[in-house]
Amino acid sequence: MSSDQQSALLPHRRLRSAVLFMPGDDLHKIQTGASLGVDSVVMDLEDGVALNRKAAARNVVCEALQTIDFGPTERLIRLNTSVSGLEHDDLFQTVSAHPDGYVLPKVESAEAIRSVSHWLAQIEERHNWEVGAIRLLAVVETARGIMNLNEIAAADGRLRALIFGAEDLAGDIGATRSKEGWEIFYGRSAVVLAARAHDLQAIDTVYVAFNDDDGLREDARRALQMGYDGKLAIHPRQVPIIHDAFTPNAEEIAHARALMQIFEEHQRNGTGAFEFYGKMVDMPMLRAAQRILQRAGFSSQ
Numbered sequence: 001m002s003s004d005q006q007s008a009l010l011p012h013r014r015l016r017s018a019v020l021f022m023p024g025d026d027l028h029k030i031q032t033g034a035s036l037g038v039d040s041v042v043m044d045l046e047d048g049v050a051l052n053r054k055a056a057a058r059n060v061v062c063e064a065l066q067t068i069d070f071g072p073t074e075r076l077i078r079l080n081t082s083v084s085g086l087e088h089d090d091l092f093q094t095v096s097a098h099p100d101g102y103v104l105p106k107v108e109s110a111e112a113i114r115s116v117s118h119w120l121a122q123i124e125e126r127h128n129w130e131v132g133a134i135r136l137l138a139v140v141e142t143a144r145g146i147m148n149l150n151e152i153a154a155a156d157g158r159l160r161a162l163i164f165g166a167e168d169l170a171g172d173i174g175a176t177r178s179k180e181g182w183e184i185f186y187g188r189s190a191v192v193l194a195a196r197a198h199d200l201q202a203i204d205t206v207y208v209a210f211n212d213d214d215g216l217r218e219d220a221r222r223a224l225q226m227g228y229d230g231k232l233a234i235h236p237r238q239v240p241i242i243h244d245a246f247t248p249n250a251e252e253i254a255h256a257r258a259l260m261q262i263f264e265e266h267q268r269n270g271t272g273a274f275e276f277y278g279k280m281v282d283m284p285m286l287r288a289a290q291r292i293l294q295r296a297g298f299s300s301q
């Protein structure tokens with residue numbers, strides 16, 4: 001397949017393999033997060049911040065955005081929920097520091113996204129910023145959210161990714177978390193399916209035992225197998241493990257490239273399905289190979 005055809009099939013997307021959270025009231029952690037070369041950081045105003053620190057956190061997040069060089073790292077802020085009574089002030093008191101986007105927690109309807117998008121449009125117009133440029137990512141982590149995934153995923157053009165939240169979902173449905181994770185399997189699978197159906201990225205839940213590197217590696221591998229594009233991190237030591245899990249190695253890249261090349265040759269010769277390293281190859285395998293190259297950052301070449 002020619003590079004032109006490749007880029008036509010795979011519009012360039014920002015990679016979000018590791019998305020690191022930090023409490024929005026902790027400038028030191030934000031500074032650390034900005035220095036790690038992580039794809040995205042999320043400065044949290046929601047559950048990572050105590051109720052009596054919400055106002056302080058908004059100020060710290062603004063200061064961070066105005067004073068810290070994040071390099072190419074995407075700068076996101078997580079708002080409180082639409083029913084908290086805090087969301088409006090979270091947004092209006094931080095937006096002038098111009099983050100790249102906002103993360104919305106416990107999203108249960110399209111309206112929860114559209115109302116924020118509407119505010120953002122007014123703000124962008126007022127500042128003479130490009131309208132629609134501030135991105136949204138939605139965390140789906142309640143039973144209602146899972147049941148309404150289809151409308152949530154289709155809600156708004158600003159939406160870039162669905163994020164799965166296992167701990168909140170387990171709490172909401174009364175499940176007990178287990179190592180195997182069957183109690184959250186339906187939700188975890190539903191989120192990635194909804195994301196794919198609406199051409200969004202899917203980002204997997206936090207792995208809370210942040211000193212358990214082997215457990216995280218296994219959990220990230222499972223998320224990748226399920227189709228996820230990346231995973232949340234809550235501690236710097238999780239970042240390289242997640243990054244490695246979602247970044248194809250040289251052998252995988254070489255294999256994907258070879259497969260695409262031989263696919264193109266077979267297409268020219270009028271053959272749709274053929275054998276490659278003992279396996280049948282046809283269109284689905286080509287798409288899998290394209291996804292590997294996309295994850296490796298080659299999508300726009």
Ligand code: COA
Pocket residue numbers: 020021022023028029030032033044047048206233234235236
């Ligand atoms: N982002 C950036 N830096 C972080 C970090 C994070 N999420 N978590 C820890 N660090 C830094 C610490 O500040 C410390 O830096 P220092 O050595 O310069 O002082 C270093 O990494 C080691 O931290 P450690 O002592 O192992 O962890 P801790 O006890 O300070 O913090 C947590 C543990 C869980 C409280 C912390 O990792 C954290 O705040 N995570 C994010 C929580 C969050 O945002 N939750 C909401 C979303 S789910």
Ligand code: MG
Pocket residue numbers: 047105141165168
């Ligand atoms: Mg949550």
